[in-house]
Amino acid sequence: MRPLHIIACVKVVPKPEEVKVNSETMTIERGDVRSEINPPDMNVLEMALTLKEQHGGKVTVVAMGPPLFAPYLRLALAMGADEAYLLSDRAFAAADTLATSYALAQGIRKIGDYDLILCGEESSDGATAQVPPGIAEWLNASQITYAEDLEVLPDSGMVKAKRELAGGYEVIQVPLPCTASVKVGANEPRFMDMERKAWAEAEGPVTIWAAEDIDVDPEMIGLPGSPTIVDGLAQAEATERKREFLAGTPQEQAKALVERLQAYL
Amino acid sequence: MTKSLYGAKEANAIWVYLEQDEGRLEGVSLELMGKARELANGRGIPVVGVLLGDQLSGLAQEAIAAGADEVRVADDPLLRQYTTDGYTKVFTELILEGKPDILLLGATPNGRDLAGRIAVRLRTGLTADCTDLKLEEETGLLIGEVTGFGGGILAYIKCPDNRPQMATVRPGVFAVPEPDTARQAKVVSVPVKLAEKDIKVQVVEHAVGQGVDITKAEVLVAAGRGCQGDFTLVNELASLLDGEVGWSRVPVDEGWVSRDCMIGQTGYVTRPKLAIVCGISGAFQFTVGVEKAETIVAINIDAEAPIFEQADYCIVDDMFNVLPPLIEAVKRARGGNGGR
Numbered sequence: 001m002r003p004l005h006i007i008a009c010v011k012v013v014p015k016p017e018e019v020k021v022n023s024e025t026m027t028i029e030r031g032d033v034r035s036e037i038n039p040p041d042m043n044v045l046e047m048a049l050t051l052k053e054q055h056g057g058k059v060t061v062v063a064m065g066p067p068l069f070a071p072y073l074r075l076a077l078a079m080g081a082d083e084a085y086l087l088s089d090r091a092f093a094a095a096d097t098l099a100t101s102y103a104l105a106q107g108i109r110k111i112g113d114y115d116l117i118l119c120g121e122e123s124s125d126g127a128t129a130q131v132p133p134g135i136a137e138w139l140n141a142s143q144i145t146y147a148e149d150l151e152v153l154p155d156s157g158m159v160k161a162k163r164e165l166a167g168g169y170e171v172i173q174v175p176l177p178c179t180a181s182v183k184v185g186a187n188e189p190r191f192m193d194m195e196r197k198a199w200a201e202a203e204g205p206v207t208i209w210a211a212e213d214i215d216v217d218p219e220m221i222g223l224p225g226s227p228t229i230v231d232g233l234a235q236a237e238a239t240e241r242k243r244e245f246l247a248g249t250p251q252e253q254a255k256a257l258v259e260r261l262q263a264y265l
Numbered sequence: 266m267t268k269s270l271y272g273a274k275e276a277n278a279i280w281v282y283l284e285q286d287e288g289r290l291e292g293v294s295l296e297l298m299g300k301a302r303e304l305a306n307g308r309g310i311p312v313v314g315v316l317l318g319d320q321l322s323g324l325a326q327e328a329i330a331a332g333a334d335e336v337r338v339a340d341d342p343l344l345r346q347y348t349t350d351g352y353t354k355v356f357t358e359l360i361l362e363g364k365p366d367i368l369l370l371g372a373t374p375n376g377r378d379l380a381g382r383i384a385v386r387l388r389t390g391l392t393a394d395c396t397d398l399k400l401e402e403e404t405g406l407l408i409g410e411v412t413g414f415g416g417g418i419l420a421y422i423k424c425p426d427n428r429p430q431m432a433t434v435r436p437g438v439f440a441v442p443e444p445d446t447a448r449q450a451k452v453v454s455v456p457v458k459l460a461e462k463d464i465k466v467q468v469v470e471h472a473v474g475q476g477v478d479i480t481k482a483e484v485l486v487a488a489g490r491g492c493q494g495d496f497t498l499v500n501e502l503a504s505l506l507d508g509e510v511g512w513s514r515v516p517v518d519e520g521w522v523s524r525d526c527m528i529g530q531t532g533y534v535t536r537p538k539l540a541i542v543c544g545i546s547g548a549f550q551f552t553v554g555v556e557k558a559e560t561i562v563a564i565n566i567d568a569e570a571p572i573f574e575q576a577d578y579c580i581v582d583d584m585f586n587v588l589p590p591l592i593e594a595v596k597r598a599r600g601g602n603g604g605r
Contacts, residue, residue, distance in 0.1 A: 039518070097391060098267060098384065122531060125413075128393035133349070133381030142465055143349050145378045160469065164524060166284075166291060166373040166436075168473030172348075174466050184524065184531075185517050220267045227267060227390030227427035231408060234419045236549070239556055242577040253580045254590035257562065258598050260578055264484060264506070264539040264560070265598050 002154045003057030007108055008048040009119040009135070010041040010061055010076060012069040019125075037072050040120035042189035043182045048118050049080040049190065051152060057115075058082040062107055064092055064100065070206050077200035078192040084204070085111060089211040091222045099225035101134025103216060108139065110214045116159060117179040121146060129181065136179035143179045144172060148186035152176070269389040269427035276366035276428040279305055282356075282379070283316040283328050283336070284371055286347065286473050290324055292441060292480065293371030295331045297434055299442030301369060302332025304400050310366070313337060315359060317352055319345035325452045330444035337363070341457035347375050348466035353382045355459055360387065365429045367407050369398070372433040380433050390424030391431040396438055396534065396553070407432060412530055412553055437480035437534040437557075477509050479526045484508025485537040487528055487555065491544015491566060491584050494521040498588040499543060505595050511535065513551045528554035543584040547572025564588075 014033040037045075048059045061076045061084040063069055073084035087107045095103065108114060117139070122129035129145070136143035144150070147161035153173075160173040164183060211221060219225060244260075246253045258265070279301045284291040294314075301312045314328035314336040325336040339355050356379065360368065368383075370376040372394045384391035392409035399408050401423065407430040409422045424430040479485060486503040488496060489512060496510060503510045511526040511533070528535055530550040540558035544565060545551055552575050555561060563576035566583045573579045580587050 097381070097393070098388070101385060102267075128391075129377050130381035130384065130391055130393050133378060134385045137382050137385035143378070143382065145381075146374050164374045165286065165471075165473050166375070167478065167525070168286075168471075170346075170468055170472065171470040172466050172468050185520055188520070225267050227269070227388075228392060228422050228424045231421040231423045233413070234421070236412065236419050236553070239575075241561060241575055243573065243579060244577065245573075245579045245581065250582060250586045251590045251594075253582070253587060254594040257578055257580065257591060258594040261539065261560070261562070262598070265595065 002055075004051060004055045004115045004152060004154070005057055005113050006048045006051055006059045007111065007114045007117040008044050008059055008061050008076070008081060009104060009117065010044060010063050010073070011038040011120065011123050012036070012063060012065055012072045013038045013123055013125045035069075035072065037075065038120055038123045040122060040124070040182070040184045043184060043186050044118045044120050045076055045079055045081065046187045046189040047150060047182050050187070051116070051150070052080070055152060055154060060085065060111055062104060062111070063087070064103060064107075067208060070208065073206050074200040074204050075192060077204040077206070078197040079190060080193060080196065084206045086206060086208045087214065088208050091211040091218060094223040094226065095221060096226035096228045097128055097130040097134055098227060099221050101131045102138055102225060103221050104131070105135045105138035106214045106216045107209060108135070110209070115176045116152065117141065117177070119179065119181045121181050121184045132179055132181035139177070139179070141177045141179050142174035144174060145181045146183045147180040148183045150180060150182075266426070267388050270361060270387050271364050271428055273366070273426060273428055275364050278311045278313050278363070278365050279367040279369065280313045280315055280360075280363070280365035280429070281328075281333070282368070282370040282376065283314045283324065284373060284376055285316065285318050285321065285324055288318070288321065288324070289474075290327055291371050291373055291436070292478065293373060293376070293434065293436040295327065295441045296436070296439040297369045297371060298328055298331040298333055300398060300439045302442070304398065308400070308405065311335065313363070313365065315339075315356070317344050317355055327444070329448050329450040330446050331442050332448070334450050336450065336452045337455050338452060339455050339457045341459055343459045343461065343464060344457065346468045346471060348464050348468065349378055349382055350466055351459055351464040352379055353386065354463055355457055357383055357386050358458065359455060360429060368429040368431045370431070370433045372435050376433055380431060384431050387429070389427040389429060389431055391433070392422040392424070393433050395432050395434045398432060398434065406430065435534045437536055440536070477526065479509045479511045479528070480533050480535055482509035482535065482537050484539045485511050485535055485555070485558070486541045486543065487511045487513065487545060488516065488543045488584070489513035489545030489551070490515040492516065494519065496522070498585070498592065502541065502588060502592050502595065505592060505599065506539070508537070508539070513545045530554065542572055542576070543588065545572055546570045547575055
């Protein structure tokens with residue numbers, strides 16, 4: 001059986017519960033915020049490592065962001081990934097999905113010889129879910145979004161997965177190389193391997209690539225390569241609610257609630 | 266700057282992707298058609314619905330009744346089922362020929378699958394998962410409202426130069442317009458240039474229609490971490506109220522349920538008359554999906570839970586203490602009007 005080369009795309013995101021908004025300047029304060037690997041990307045790592053165990057081969061982690069993201073890639077190495085690349089350059093910053101997917105695709109092209117590119121369903125901060133199809137298009141690869149139960153059929157060079165639909169699901173089969181976005185909760189991510197952790201932290205292969213290290217058109221990355229712009233920010237307005245607390249025993253509370261909900265019963 | 270395949274000068278019209286599966290239109294497509302009609306009114310912009318599939322007679326009329334000035338239909342046996350490659354090829358060719366200024370799609374799994382691919386092929390901007398749309402007064406540019414992470418920040422995104430200006434919109438954000446069955450518009454059958462070899466995707470199995478559509482529920486009972494994976498009482502209460510059951514993200518992440526009825530920023534935006542929210546703390550990512558409810562009831566063990574700021578009626582207790590007497594009280598109240 002042919003070994004697989006799986007690329008696992010991960011994003012490091014600020015922990016959503018720690019992000020604060022300065023209501024005067026309408027800016028997002030990231031100063032003290034701790035980061036984490038985007039939770040849906042943990043399902044990516046788990047799927048990649050499981051497939052590697054089934055088929056042999058290697059798992060390469062790719063991310064884009066500042067150099068301080070490198071320790072998070074070491075966590076992925078400690079889980080079982082073989083090597084990691086961080087695309088890190090100010091020129092990549094402020095990219096929308098078009099420029100992001102282009103830069104990632106060019107990084108993956110440089111790594112080369114990939115069979116399967118796995119991405120998280122979406123990021124917890126941006127939540128656009130548009131990067132995986134974008135990478136697939138730039139690389140002219142097939143795609144499976146919202147995938148679970150993914151099987152690689154190496155003899156036929158195909159990959160098969162169940163994917164979510166509006167009010168249902170389907171099972172599709174597409175040729176490799178394929179970009180798949182892994183459905184949130186598709187598996188139970190493993191913990192770090194403590195023996196690997198020391199290795200990952202000390203000598204785990206994390207390569208940092210600047211824009212000039214990969215073949216990118218400087219006009220197509222970062223802010224210049226992003227056709228969309230943020231035109232403004234605003235605080236979401238909450239609807240005024242009654243906020244009436246119902247007191248008493250559960251029976252009394254239930255009775256009081258039913259009286260107030262007569263119109264809906 | 267990455268240039269799109271055509272520019273703003275040649276672009277005209279708002280196009281709405283009319284997503285269908287097994288001959289049924291997705292509700293979000295009609296919601297978008299109604300919104301496109303509203304945006305175009307008074308500006309003289311044509312609104313065009315685009316339908317891809319096989320033997321679609323009848324669906325174009327639904328889009329016309331919802332506000333389309335024209336419906337373009339790509340009808341071909343090879344388009345019977347959605348495939349990323351087949352649909353991207355056909356739709357991209359239609360776009361390059363028609364050069365829409367704006368292209369709207371529903372943020373369904375297939376809508377997002379297709380939009381992400383088409384946007385890159387056309388080298389244009391895509392504002393994903395919008396919660397509102399408007400046209401900028403002076404320029405007529407599309408402004409998409411998206412929710413940023415945490416704290417309820419809204420960002421307004423536009424795409425000044427590249428065309429089409431693409432956006433996907435969450436199901437349930439806009440209401441389905443009242444159908445105007447007297448509305449007349451032309452239905453244009455467009456030639457489909459697609460061969461079997463263009464489609465590498467094989468659909469092995471396809472199952473839709475069993476799921477419930479929580480965006481249409483009038484009564485919604487939602488559960489989160491507090492249910493600990495036990496939906497028995499929640500299901501019972503929902504069925505007593507002729508409602509549906511939804512959930513926050515925690516039950517999905519915990520593997521208790523699938524994503525089908527997930528409410529919130531990454532799930533569905535619902536607009537029920539009554540939402541009963543049980544054991545959900547009420548982070549912004551969740552409340553964005555219920556805030557359009559007429560009345561919200563919150564049941565949570567934690568008096569400090571932010572959900573209580575968003576609720577009309579608040580009960581501080583474990584949902585498992587409250588739901589049994591609540592179910593009994595609802596039964597009694599319903600019994601009074603003959604029960605159901």
